[in-house]
Structure formats: C-alpha cells, structure tokens
Amino acid sequence: MKTEWNKFLRDRNFAFLFAVSILVLAFILYWITKFLIFVEARNGIAFRDPILSLFEPMDVTWVSFALIYGGLIVALFYLTFHPERFMLALQAYSFMLLIRIISMYLLPLNPPENIIPLKDPFVEIFGGKTFLKDLFFSGHTSTMFVFFLTAQRKGLKIVFLIATFLIAACVLIQHVHYSVDVLIAPFIAYSSYRISLNMNNYIKNLK
Template sequence: MNWKSFFQNKRYRIEFVITIIILIPLLLSFSQFLLFVEQRAGVILNDPLLNSFNPIDLTWLIFALIYLSLIIFIITTFNKPERLLLALQSYGLMVIFRTIAMYITPFEPPATLLLLNDPFVQLFGEGDILTKDLFFSGHTGTLFLLFLLAENKTLKSIFLFATIIVGTAVLLQHVHYTIDVFVAPFISYTSYKIITNFHKKLSQEIRK
C-alpha cells in the first residue's frame, strides 16, 4: 500500500492522525520527564559485571550504529506507511513503559560511567548530557524494535547485530547497568506485540 492509498483509507487516515496527535505531546512530555529524572536522587546498584572491568569509551561506535540503523530503517520502510505507523505506535508505547519504569526505579548512574555524548547533538550546540535515564536502555530497546519491525531477513540480521553490539557497548562504557540492557528487548517485544495484537483485533472488528 502506497501513501496515496493509505490516506484514501478512512481507517488508516484516522489512525495516523490520532497517532501523531498522541505521539507529539508524549515525546515532549518525555523530554521534560527526563529532566525531572536527572534532578532526582537515586541509588547506585552494585553490578558484578561492571565491577569486573574498567570502562571503555565507545561513544562514536554506539551512535554510528544507532543513526545508521535508523536511516536504513526509514529508507527501506518509507514507502510502507502501514509499517511506519506500526513503528510509531510501538515506539510510543515503549516510551510510556520506559517512563513508568524510570519513575519507579530511581537509579544513579554507575560511579565509573564514561559520559555518552551524542556527536550529532553537539554539532548544534552544547546540550545537556543525560546520565540517569537508565532502566531500561532506550538505545537497546529501540534497535531491537527495529529488528522486530523489519520484514527483510537481511535487515533483521543487521538490526539484531546492531542491538547486540550497542547493548554490549553501553555496558563496556558503563553507561547502563546490566539489568537495563537485559530487560530492554523484552519491553520492546511487549510493546510491539501489544500494538500488533491491537491491529489484528481492530481488523477483525471491522470485518464483522
């Protein structure tokens, strides 16, 4: 289905508009929530895995894989509006889960953290570097969501590889605790399944 057919379909047109109306304030609210989390006192976890090695700065590798994966996904999915809609909805739900998770788990970053400074953001000025957006790992969760959304086996392999490398890299840099990275794919999968099941039930109701 191309974009013209997509917007000619009343159901998809309404669903797309509602999704955007919800997603924009959700992301704006989430950005403010992250500032609240950053100012809140938390606890430092004793992570045996992180305690076993010194941190390594892998900032460029992490963001190169993240941005490259996002670009590949957008390019390969741009002419698939139904898939993009599913991606937006799944990501939005994952953000909601992440907001709840961070609210109930006030963590301080690992004491040996090496700051994860987004090179792209720094091109446009000195932005605040967040360190307490920990449980669960948004980088890992987002890349795993791309793996779930990809329909091509080659793309799935690329996104799964990126997920594993980035998940490992944020641990090597002591940006996240082990539990942050371990849980992320499960929450990502849950978000994806909830949205896909919702679509199936909605389609069944429309056919009745």
C-alpha cells in the same frame, strides 16, 4: 511507494490511526524531555553490577552513535516503503517510551560509578544536555530491537538484530547502563510491539 501510501491512506481507520500515532508520539517526545530533567535532579540508588565490575569502561561513543543513527536512517528508509509497518514502528516506540517513563519514575537510579557519559554529538551541537540517570531501561537497545521487530526482510532483520547486540555491548562497555537495563530492554520492546500489533489487528477486524 506512492501507491502503497495511497492505498494505506484510503482506509479511513488506518489514516486516522496514523495521524493519531504521530500526534501521540510527538506529545510523548515533548513530555519526556521535561520528565528527564526531573529524573536527573532526583537522587536514586546505585549498586554494584557484577558484570560491569569485570572490566574498566572504555569510551566507544562514536561506535554507539554510528550504530544508532545508521540504524535509524536505514529503518526510516525501509519503513517509508511500508506505511503499515511505519505506523506499527511509531506505535511500538510510543508504548516503549511510556513504559520507560513509568519505569524510571518507579525505579530511580544513579548511574554506574565509573560511567563515561554517552554524549550525543548532535545534541551537543545545539547545546542540549547529556542525561545520566535515564537508566531503566536502555532506550538505545530497545529502539534498535523495535527496528528488528518491524522489519520484514530477512537480511534487514539480521542487520538490526546484530546492531541490537552491538549497541547493548557498547553501552555496557562504556558503563552507561547497568546490565539489567540492557537485558530487560528487548523484552519491553517486544511487549510494546505486540500491544501495537494487536491493536492494529483489532482495528482491521472492525471492517
């Protein structure tokens, strides 16, 4: 792992881009917490979802967060051995968050009528707020799909793909998201990944 990072950081272009990627993500993460307060206070629209109307919600919070945090731990462990893929994941996640911010601003939604709030146990420990209106599109589903896209080992890709389907099912079962929030999430994640990949390939060609 040390050799991979040494080789990666010796490339000044990539070392600079990696540092910028971290700073940009840190800024976006800080700013989105402020933005979500605005989103939560704003009134949005609600609609009858034909898929959610087929079943009553069930609380699967712990399954959801086992998938989310389990996937995050596995992804971080894998990516620390692959610095270029690590940077790619950071960039794709940043672009995905930016698109999500724009989407939420342009499409204010109220949560599904029978929502069971997805309360993050770690956020609750530190007195954080559970947001209900950060809906379009599903951040949990798109994040897991980013892990799938940035992983290179076939077995790991299969694990993340299955986890993507499971987390998508969980947020629907709990009526945390409308079905359209979940269906569009992988496409946004893929678009963010392609933008990041093309940007990095362009920088490679500058050498």
